[in-house]
Amino acid sequence: MSTADLLPLIPRFKGLPVLLVGDLMLDRYVWGDVSRISPEAPVPVLKVTREETRLGGSGSVLANLAVLGAEVRPVGVIGPDAAGDRVLELLGEHRVVSHGVLRDPGSLTTQKTRLVARTQQLLRLDHDTAGTIPGELEQRLLDRALELLDGARVVLVSDYGRGVLTGGLCRRLAAEARRRGVPVLADPNRDAPFERYAGVTAITPNRNETTRATGLEPVDEPTFRAAAQALIERLDLEWVAVTLDKDGIYVLRRGEARGERFPAKARAVFDVAGAGDMVLATLGLSVGAGATLTDAVHLANVAAGLEVERLGVSPIHPDELEAELQTHTPPVLRRKIVTAPAQVTARVEEARRKGLRVVFTNGCFDLLHAGHVHFLQGCRAQGDLLVVGLNTDASIRGLKGPDRPVLSLDERATVLAGLEAVDLVVPFDEPTPVALIERVRPDVLCKGEDYQGKVVVGRELVEGWGGRVVLVPLLAGKSTTNVIDRIEKAGGRAPVS
Numbered sequence: 001m002s003t004a005d006l007l008p009l010i011p012r013f014k015g016l017p018v019l020l021v022g023d024l025m026l027d028r029y030v031w032g033d034v035s036r037i038s039p040e041a042p043v044p045v046l047k048v049t050r051e052e053t054r055l056g057g058s059g060s061v062l063a064n065l066a067v068l069g070a071e072v073r074p075v076g077v078i079g080p081d082a083a084g085d086r087v088l089e090l091l092g093e094h095r096v097v098s099h100g101v102l103r104d105p106g107s108l109t110t111q112k113t114r115l116v117a118r119t120q121q122l123l124r125l126d127h128d129t130a131g132t133i134p135g136e137l138e139q140r141l142l143d144r145a146l147e148l149l150d151g152a153r154v155v156l157v158s159d160y161g162r163g164v165l166t167g168g169l170c171r172r173l174a175a176e177a178r179r180r181g182v183p184v185l186a187d188p189n190r191d192a193p194f195e196r197y198a199g200v201t202a203i204t205p206n207r208n209e210t211t212r213a214t215g216l217e218p219v220d221e222p223t224f225r226a227a228a229q230a231l232i233e234r235l236d237l238e239w240v241a242v243t244l245d246k247d248g249i250y251v252l253r254r255g256e257a258r259g260e261r262f263p264a265k266a267r268a269v270f271d272v273a274g275a276g277d278m279v280l281a282t283l284g285l286s287v288g289a290g291a292t293l294t295d296a297v298h299l300a301n302v303a304a305g306l307e308v309e310r311l312g313v314s315p316i317h318p319d320e321l322e323a324e325l326q327t328h329t330p331p332v333l334r335r336k337i338v339t340a341p342a343q344v345t346a347r348v349e350e351a352r353r354k355g356l357r358v359v360f361t362n363g364c365f366d367l368l369h370a371g372h373v374h375f376l377q378g379c380r381a382q383g384d385l386l387v388v389g390l391n392t393d394a395s396i397r398g399l400k401g402p403d404r405p406v407l408s409l410d411e412r413a414t415v416l417a418g419l420e421a422v423d424l425v426v427p428f429d430e431p432t433p434v435a436l437i438e439r440v441r442p443d444v445l446c447k448g449e450d451y452q453g454k455v456v457v458g459r460e461l462v463e464g465w466g467g468r469v470v471l472v473p474l475l476a477g478k479s480t481t482n483v484i485d486r487i488e489k490a491g492g493r494a495p496v497s
Helices: 003-013 058-067 082-093 135-149 169-180 207-214 221-235 275-288 293-308 318-326 341-353 370-380 393-400 409-417 434-440 459-464 480-489
Strands: 017-022 024-037 044-057 071-078 101-103 110-117 120-127 154-158 184-187 239-243 249-253 260-262 358-363 385-391 424-428 444-448 468-472
Touching (some): 017 058, 017 169, 024 058, 024 071, 024 082, 044 082, 044 110, 058 082, 058 154, 058 275, 135 169, 154 169, 260 293, 275 293, 341 385, 358 434, 370 444, 385 393, 409 424, 424 434, 444 459
Parallel strands (some): 071 101, 154 184
8 A cells, every 4th residue: 555545544633532541751851961071970961951841651642642633631640749730731732631630649740851962861860659559549540531431532541650550440441441332552561460451452562562471572473473362362352563663563453363564664763762652642543533453553653663763752743744654755865854843943953952053045956956966065064954945836836937846846855855965854835935944043044146136035034143144156057947948959848747
């Protein structure tokens, strides 16, 4: 099947009611630079430049669901502390109602603080109360979960081993959901007795979790099937999806003689954190939206691949997923092409944390030729990260007429991404790149030397925040119009998109 066939599935996520039960946490990131060792002890000194808090644990699944458009109904426990207050604030930012989130006076909100030097994690500090929750609190959670189950299209269970699921909550909820015909998908905790997930529709263990639960290491088709079959029989499941990192996802349905492995696309892996949460969120939404299991797993595989290409845990936006499904661009180049505004900001901020100078230019870049390459190399020489704003097909037609561009946006973006000088390609649909310039806030704005004496769009903005404008030398006589003229004179007309 073509991945483009999955596109109609994504709009169906909008407003889809999802009940999410699990261990809510707060992830705190402290970013900085290290340039020396402490004189007090042989440890690096982190000079803090930025701090950030995000939802963690089952909250990571929640953020994925919310960004993809779902109506999320979380059930979990937080403490009566500042970290718990921040969790509630973040739920509000995702427009999620916290009716199912209870505060336990006897607990601490689990908080994980990561100290990061540019891209290298130095240390993680954990604050939490691990163990079981009181029986009275478990009953209250179940009551809230059953209340929120009304109208839900799917139930997701995210077990991070912090107490919410240590008792019989999952089994009791699964039994009621099965009675109502609502599918339940659980992402298990590796240290948990898997019997707590008995009666759910499916589980999504990773390779290590599967090995610990069954004693079988899934390394090939026979062991994939044997381990999955053991889980189906032991827990009374309808199907199992074993996530196999670089080997993709293996799915076995009850009663099938053979399962199916969905291979992962080769990618530049930057951070595997969050991939399991992304699989649970995307798989659950797809199942809840009525997709076939095959389509649901295909989409989850694509989303997990996008997640591992970024540093840290951050949600995938619908437009990113749609763009990935429509492109044939190799993943190593696809990482350079950014369509979601939030990801543009995140990638530029990541560069600035490393102390890199950001350069921006823009254009149509239709029928890339030697003049383009020369110009882009000149732009890149002005800094450390070159962001290229790329006109969409519609905006080019408005600028140059109905016969342009010759190459589609996807083709032009792929060719640009293949150039060593180019670090990010960002399509924009507006008549001018002003909004994109404001988002990128480049240190250097580049245009060709033919702009001498002309208005450079964005000059006032860039110079206003202390940046500069550079007019880069061009190769004489090199233009897309000249290339098209030469093709026509040679007897063949360039194809028009």
